[in-house]
Amino acid sequence: MPVILAIESSCDETSASVCRDGKILSNHIANQTVHEQYGGVVPELASRAHMQNIVPVVDVALQRAGTSLTDVDAIAFTQAPGLIGSLLVGSQFAKSLALALNKPLIAVHHMQAHVLANLIPEDRPSFPFLCLTVSGGHTQIVLANSPSELKVIGETLDDAAGEAFDKSAKLLGLPYPGGPLIDRYAKEGDPRRFSFAEPQIPELDFSFSGLKTSILYFLQKETKANPDFIRENLADLCASIQERIITILLKKYKRAALQTGITDLCIAGGVSANSGLRNAFLEMCRHNHWKGFVPPFEYCTDNAAMIAITAYHKFLDHQLTPLSVSASARAGWD
Known part of the structure; x- marks a missing residue:
């Protein structure tokens, strides 16, 4: 029963999710309200907010799932597409975590994850x-x-x-x-x-x-x-x-x-x-x-649960990612 820790940071939501054997145990999202006064997402502000939010968001996701980093079998993250600064925060965090824990890394395409969010409900x-x-x-x-x-x-x-x-x-x-x-x-x-x-x-x-x-x-x-x-x-x-x-x-x-x-x-x-x-x-x-x-509303907007379910299927197919992988703002489908 593989346990996947997934991170989503493609735009202005910082999210982390824990998935065990295809079941979503937690899906925590930190929204950014700073953009409202500008009438749209400001990339630089989004990147800074991700840096502030990512550690506590991951911590909450693990706590709500009743698990710890030692229980995790793989680290997943959104590789593309999205705001490059936002993607870099999530990808670098995931890669560092995978390296420190000696865990496999799984890169996920954001649009593929939206489609596979439909596999989350029973x-x-x-x-x-x-x-x-x-x-x-x-x-x-x-x-x-x-x-x-x-x-x-x-x-x-x-x-x-x-x-x-x-x-x-x-x-x-x-x-x-x-x-x-x-x-x-x-x-x-x-x-x-x-x-x-x-x-x-x-x-x-x-x-x-x-x-x-x-x-x-x-x-x-x-x-x-x-x-x-x-x-x-x-x-x-x-x-x-x-x-x-x-x-x-x-x-x-x-x-x-x-x-x-x-x-x-x-x-x-x-x-x-x-x-x-x-x-x-x-x-x-x-x-x-x-x-x-x-999908339920919580899986429609950007969220890490859809990254987790996609990574779960990639893990079963042995589709792992090297640490040399780079985030991409406009990458197409695999």
Whole structure:
């Protein structure tokens, strides 16, 4: 029963998790609130916060798991992609720990981990399955044939869906992070009140840059005629923007399911915490008699549990990493 200590530090959350024999025993996350006043993540501040948080976060994760460093069989960490300064804090800490304890090291790709977060709950998909991974920096449709055989069959050609949420929120004057606020206000609004452009991208790829431009021009036009337009229509605007983003995502996802014939479907990534997307996805699966899987909220956003479960499967496959490995801001899939 291998015990894995995993560390995640790709952006602005410092997280550590302990996994034993594929079961998550702890998943501790330290969030960084310093970025709120700047309207986005400041890389230098994120790196400094990781340096302050990483030791106590690992200590809490071990305590909550009821284990110690001597019980650990391998050290895992996020290698890529992400903010390079943040990644370096986690990777150097993990490498130092592995060297000091003479334990194996396992490097994990952040996006692979988001997909395999669906293997954490007991109610999990069977291989092969599809996963729509939606985050602030990525939007992908992934075909998973096994924990080690993942293939991107569709992805965004420009901006990610999560960025579309956050940039739209900024245009609406909502504070950072704005994506969850759009979800909150959308529950009170009419999703068909306003219409925004839907990009016509072939095959299974996505595009969100045109949608952002459509929203920008629409708001500029309406607020010129009525300066209070956004305030007076905030709920309907949020609902309409969210509806369009979800429609774009699920239309391509449905096409991928029909093309591949796969009936076990998952979602993952930070945007999969959006209640509108979760509900629409599960309704799509019910309507088409597919099995839909959604990770618990704590495994949707960046967290070390998804790094731990991925590292667990790598450990079983003897996919260990040399200490000479380097962190990478933009590394692709293995």
